[in-house]
Amino acid sequence: MTDRLYYHDSFLYNFDAEIRSVVETPRPALILDRTAFYPTSGGQIHDTGWLVSTDKRLHVTEVSEAEDGRIVHYLDAPLKDAQPGTRVRGEIDAARRRDHMQQHSAQHVLSAAFVSLFNMPTVSFHMADDYCSIDLDTPSLNRDQVEAAERAANEIMIENRSVEVRYVTRDEAEKLGLRKLPPAERDQLRLIDIRDWDLTACGGTHVSSTGQIGGILLRKTEKARQGYRVEFVAGQRAVSTARRDFSNLTETAALFSAGIYDVPQQARKALDEVKSLRKQREQSLEELASAQATTLLTETSETNGRKLVIRTFSDRDLNFLKLLGQKLTRQSSAVIALLATESPQPALVFAQSAGQPHDMGALLKETMARLGGRGGGSKDLAQGGVAKSEGLAAALAAAAQTLAP
Numbered sequence: 001m002t003d004r005l006y007y008h009d010s011f012l013y014n015f016d017a018e019i020r021s022v023v024e025t026p027r028p029a030l031i032l033d034r035t036a037f038y039p040t041s042g043g044q045i046h047d048t049g050w051l052v053s054t055d056k057r058l059h060v061t062e063v064s065e066a067e068d069g070r071i072v073h074y075l076d077a078p079l080k081d082a083q084p085g086t087r088v089r090g091e092i093d094a095a096r097r098r099d100h101m102q103q104h105s106a107q108h109v110l111s112a113a114f115v116s117l118f119n120m121p122t123v124s125f126h127m128a129d130d131y132c133s134i135d136l137d138t139p140s141l142n143r144d145q146v147e148a149a150e151r152a153a154n155e156i157m158i159e160n161r162s163v164e165v166r167y168v169t170r171d172e173a174e175k176l177g178l179r180k181l182p183p184a185e186r187d188q189l190r191l192i193d194i195r196d197w198d199l200t201a202c203g204g205t206h207v208s209s210t211g212q213i214g215g216i217l218l219r220k221t222e223k224a225r226q227g228y229r230v231e232f233v234a235g236q237r238a239v240s241t242a243r244r245d246f247s248n249l250t251e252t253a254a255l256f257s258a259g260i261y262d263v264p265q266q267a268r269k270a271l272d273e274v275k276s277l278r279k280q281r282e283q284s285l286e287e288l289a290s291a292q293a294t295t296l297l298t299e300t301s302e303t304n305g306r307k308l309v310i311r312t313f314s315d316r317d318l319n320f321l322k323l324l325g326q327k328l329t330r331q332s333s334a335v336i337a338l339l340a341t342e343s344p345q346p347a348l349v350f351a352q353s354a355g356q357p358h359d360m361g362a363l364l365k366e367t368m369a370r371l372g373g374r375g376g377g378s379k380d381l382a383q384g385g386v387a388k389s390e391g392l393a394a395a396l397a398a399a400a401q402t403l404a405p
């Protein structure tokens with residue numbers, strides 16, 4: 001087993017060690033006799049840093065825990081001449097470690113807050129690069145509870161309570177009323193004791209007093225498999241998250257020429273306006289299509305008992321074309337409409353009054369085969385889109401040719 005120096009001192013960022021073995025994996029990796037590098041475990045992600053030998057400084061990109069308790073340090077390049085007995089110096093990326101200690105310690109404080117206020121135990125903890133989350137075993141969680149837990153956790157932080165590590169036997173631990181007792185496999189347990197607030201078994205790295213957490217900000221909550229998931233950020237992460245939120249809000253507020261706290265009200269107002277304008281627009285288009293259908297039918301003379309309307313527009317969208325097709329074929333019982341538009345998206349609509357003998361779906365498919373587009377529809381109404389507007393008018397003329405009475 002590797003001697004874990006971080007168990008005794010979370011603030012130990014530099015240490016000397018000896019190579020125990022060079023691991024045969026696709027990535028170069030080393031096992032040392034002792035290490036201050038924390039391996040990914042218990043929800044906390046691994047440290048990074050450097051291993052330095054007499055002439056080389058290699059980046060430690062990942063640290064993991066093998067089943068036999070040895071800690072594996074993955075490197076970005078092989079350490080030449082590395083062999084058992086070679087002395088190396090380890091340097092932990094201190095900023096990253098401090099951040100992890102803040103997040104992980106915040107988790108202890110927060111989990112205890114949810115237990116003491118609402119009897120909601122934490123069933124799992126997850127640490128990602130930008131935020132952390134805990135899963136609470138509870139059938140419900142409301143905004144007031146989230147805010148109360150956040151306030152309580154920050155009170156504990158402000159009080160700057162001591163965070164101590166001690167070792168006890170399993171029997172002793174069972175009598176102490178821990179927040180969380182790990183499954184029975186170890187004789188000795190490492191306890192993290194936040195004075196008069198939280199006592200739990202944990203192998204991670206923590207701050208030495210709660211003030212070092214530097215702030216706890218609760219974020220999104222969502223229903224999770226076993227209750228509710230609560231996202232949070234602590235320390236510098238809380239500051240940078242709040243900074244990002246503020247920048248976003250400021251940018252949005254400027255769009256409305258409003259103060260940041262008026263944004264929800266302004267956004268609601270703008271959305272209501274959009275909804276009402278959309279409704280007005282639909283109504284206007286309906287009226288326009290109706291009027292245009294009347295004009296087109298007046299302009300088109302009847303041949304063999306029907307009117308054939310062929311029209312290519314330069315700037316109508318497909319929806320309007322469909323609307324116009326419907327109006328044309330409903331205003332009169334013997335109309336066939338072959339319509340196209342060149343922009344914004346070149347498209348075609350073929351329509352006929354109910355009872356007319358042709359098949360608009362089949363005719364449109366044939367036309368699409370000529371133009372290289374896609375589309376289809378029913379016997380009386382069909383639509384399709386093409387990539388280019390060239391040849392639309394000619395295609396309509398060709399389609400009309402096939403509609404001999």
Ligand SMILES: [Zn+2]
Nearest residue numbers: 104202203204
């Ligand atoms: Zn912990």
